[in-house]
Amino acid sequence: MITSIQAQPTRGPGGEVREPFVARTLPKDDAEKRILSVIEEVGRTQRRGNMIVPEQDGRILRVLAESIGARHVVELGTSVGYSGLWFCLALERTDGRLTTFEIDERRAAQARENFRRAGVAERVTIVLGDAHETVRQVKDPVDMVFLDADKEGYLDYLQKLLPLVRPGGLIVAHNITPGMADPRYIEAITNNPALETIFLNLHASGISVSLKKR
Numbered sequence: 001m002i003t004s005i006q007a008q009p010t011r012g013p014g015g016e017v018r019e020p021f022v023a024r025t026l027p028k029d030d031a032e033k034r035i036l037s038v039i040e041e042v043g044r045t046q047r048r049g050n051m052i053v054p055e056q057d058g059r060i061l062r063v064l065a066e067s068i069g070a071r072h073v074v075e076l077g078t079s080v081g082y083s084g085l086w087f088c089l090a091l092e093r094t095d096g097r098l099t100t101f102e103i104d105e106r107r108a109a110q111a112r113e114n115f116r117r118a119g120v121a122e123r124v125t126i127v128l129g130d131a132h133e134t135v136r137q138v139k140d141p142v143d144m145v146f147l148d149a150d151k152e153g154y155l156d157y158l159q160k161l162l163p164l165v166r167p168g169g170l171i172v173a174h175n176i177t178p179g180m181a182d183p184r185y186i187e188a189i190t191n192n193p194a195l196e197t198i199f200l201n202l203h204a205s206g207i208s209v210s211l212k213k214r
C-alpha cells in the first residue's frame, strides 16, 4: 500500500526549480484543533502496519464530504480511525455521523480510543466483524460511501450500498490504480449510466469518485 507520495519539484524552461504548491488544514476553532491534533499524532505514530490513507487523501475525503453536506458517511475499513477522523472534521460542520466497519478487533479498539480523544465518539459507530455481512445493518439513507477494506470486496459493497445512497451522493474508493483495483469494480462504476465517475490522484494512491446522479 502506498502511504505517502509527495508531489515532486519540476523544472521550468530555463531549468529553474518549480516547487509544488503545498496546502494544509488550518483549524478554524477548538473542535477542529482537537481533531487535527489527534489526526497528526495518529498519522505520525500509528501509520505503520495499519494501512491508513495518506494525509492528502484524508483532506480530499473531508472536502468531498463537507461539500455535499454529508450527514451520514459509511466507511468500509476503519483501521485505527485515521480517515474517519478526517470525515469527522466535515461531520462537525454538517452535524452528521459516521458508520464505519472493521474486522480487526485490535484496530477497532484503537480507533475507538482515537475517536474518544478527538472528542467525536458520539458521531461514530464502529461495527466490528466481516463487513460483507455486517453492512446489511445499514438501513438509513447514505450521503457518502468510502470503500477502503478488502479490495476484492468493493463490488459486493457497492451492490449492497448503492441502493441506500441518495441521489447526489458519492461512492468513493481507495487504491484505485491499475493492478490494485478489482477490474469488476472499475467496470461497475464506469458502465452504469446512473453514475458519473472520475479518478483522482492516479499518480499516488488512486481514488475513484462516483456521483449517483439525480
Ligand SMILES: C[S@@+](CC[C@H](N)C(=O)[O-])C[C@H]1O[C@@H](n2cnc3c(N)ncnc32)[C@H](O)[C@@H]1O
Pocket (backbone or CB within 6 Å): 050, 051, 052, 053, 076, 077, 078, 079, 080, 081, 082, 083, 084, 101, 102, 103, 104, 107, 129, 130, 131, 132, 148, 149, 150, 153
Ligand atoms: C486500508 S485499511 C483502512 C484504512 C482506513 N480507512 C484509514 O485510512 O484510516 C483496511 C482495513 O479494512 C479492514 N478489513 C479488511 N477486510 C475487511 C472485512 N471483510 N470487513 C471489515 N473490515 C475489513 C482491515 O482489517 C483494515 O483495517
